Amino acid sequence: MPADQQAETHMISHFSFPTRIVFGPGALNELGDEAKQLAMRRPLIVTDPGVVACGLAEQILAAARRAGLAPSLFEGVDPNPVEKNVRDGLDAYRQGNCDGVIGLGGGSPLDTAKAIRLVVTHPFPLEQYDDQRDGAARIRGDLPPMIAIATTAGTGSEVGRSSVIILQATDRKTVIFSPHLMPNVALADPELTLGMPPKITAGTGLDALTHNVEAYLALGYHPLCDAIALQGARLAVQNLPRAVQNGKDLAARSNMLMAAMMGAVAFQKGLGAVHSLAHPLSSIANLHHGTTNGILLPHVLEFNRPASEDRLRDLAVEMEIVGSQASAAEAATALVARLRELLPEVGIPSTLGALGVTRDMVPQLARKAMEDACHQSNPRVCTEADMIALYDNAL
Numbered sequence: 001m002p003a004d005q006q007a008e009t010h011m012i013s014h015f016s017f018p019t020r021i022v023f024g025p026g027a028l029n030e031l032g033d034e035a036k037q038l039a040m041r042r043p044l045i046v047t048d049p050g051v052v053a054c055g056l057a058e059q060i061l062a063a064a065r066r067a068g069l070a071p072s073l074f075e076g077v078d079p080n081p082v083e084k085n086v087r088d089g090l091d092a093y094r095q096g097n098c099d100g101v102i103g104l105g106g107g108s109p110l111d112t113a114k115a116i117r118l119v120v121t122h123p124f125p126l127e128q129y130d131d132q133r134d135g136a137a138r139i140r141g142d143l144p145p146m147i148a149i150a151t152t153a154g155t156g157s158e159v160g161r162s163s164v165i166i167l168q169a170t171d172r173k174t175v176i177f178s179p180h181l182m183p184n185v186a187l188a189d190p191e192l193t194l195g196m197p198p199k200i201t202a203g204t205g206l207d208a209l210t211h212n213v214e215a216y217l218a219l220g221y222h223p224l225c226d227a228i229a230l231q232g233a234r235l236a237v238q239n240l241p242r243a244v245q246n247g248k249d250l251a252a253r254s255n256m257l258m259a260a261m262m263g264a265v266a267f268q269k270g271l272g273a274v275h276s277l278a279h280p281l282s283s284i285a286n287l288h289h290g291t292t293n294g295i296l297l298p299h300v301l302e303f304n305r306p307a308s309e310d311r312l313r314d315l316a317v318e319m320e321i322v323g324s325q326a327s328a329a330e331a332a333t334a335l336v337a338r339l340r341e342l343l344p345e346v347g348i349p350s351t352l353g354a355l356g357v358t359r360d361m362v363p364q365l366a367r368k369a370m371e372d373a374c375h376q377s378n379p380r381v382c383t384e385a386d387m388i389a390l391y392d393n394a395l
């Protein structure tokens with residue numbers, strides 16, 4: 001075991017896994033009971049136009065009314081949420097005389113719901129809560145209650161403690177991070193993910209897979225996260241092709257929803273270079289986060305080999321790609337090959353070039369990737385030249 005992942009004998013570690021999760025087909029039927037336990041009677045349901053268009057918002061409104069709640073609906077969340085969405089959501093909360101928040105959708109509505117919940121009891125502007133400026137110290141625990149209902153199996157924001165909002169004052173995706181932002185309950189009902197189209201299933205599922213793999217490889221002492229990450233990676237790699245090929249496969253959908261939550265719990269430990277390389281591809285080239293993660297993952301694992309072959313072997317054995325007798329070198333080779341094969345299996349191109357990324361964009365992307373904090377926990381140190389080489393390989 002590498003020295004950096006042995007038990008700490010000279011410092012105190014902090015672990016917390018506090019989200020209540022209600023999981024399984026039909027979990028939505030428990031919405032009323034969960035709301036009552038939180039003394040939530042007039043929830044604001046925060047979602048986006050896509051969730052409304054596919055009928056899921058109406059389904060949740062009906063479930064809330066059946067349970068005796070008086071919900072209001074706010075559907076004004078942008079694909080990349082901005083401060084105005086939070087202000088408009090707060091207006092809707094006040095107008096509805098609401099006493100709690102239900103986030104409904106993928107990462108964007110869930111993150112916006114967390115920010116609305118924050119500003120119910122905390123003043124604007126939002127930049128004072130920026131994690132890069134120690135904003136967490138300004139966030140108290142007196143937020144109204146929140147229930148998170150995910151409709152994708154990817155970010156795991158339903159069990160996460162961060163909210164990502166684009167702010168004019170910082171001119172970037174700003175992370176607000178506090179344990180107080182964590183939803184009180186994640187209502188995880190895989191039936192709500194059955195209608196997700198194959199392309200979104202693939203892109204979001206690759207994000208879940210990458211969270212588990214990068215968390216397992218990340219530097220730092222966290223055996224609890226490691227155990228969750230290994231099992232989460234196994235669930236993701238074994239179930240994603242099934243969920244993409246047959247969207248109605250409830251077992252595959254259930255396993256992917258669980259893998260997404262496990263990934264988000266596990267990456268409390270940290271992420272790695274894949275996420276640092278992917279973030280600028282979203283902000284500069286407007287590409288889908290999970291899709292670019294999936295393309296970059298085999299390249300970064302190849303790069304990480306000298307530093308983490310034993311851990312790559314653990315992943316390959318857990319995923320049943322090799323037997324327990326395989327050497328670390330054989331296992332790492334087989335793992336990288338399997339993750340390359342996975343892309344065409346789930347209908348995602350194998351190169352960034354196929355998504356429109358060109359060689360002349362690489363220097364700017366690499367500079368931004370270095371500014372991103374995720375690679376600081378990557379098992380092998382990344383220089384800007386390494387970032388350039390990784391983008392070039394993935395082109």
Ligand SMILES: [Zn+2]
Pocket residue numbers: 155207211275289293
């Ligand atoms: Zn991610």
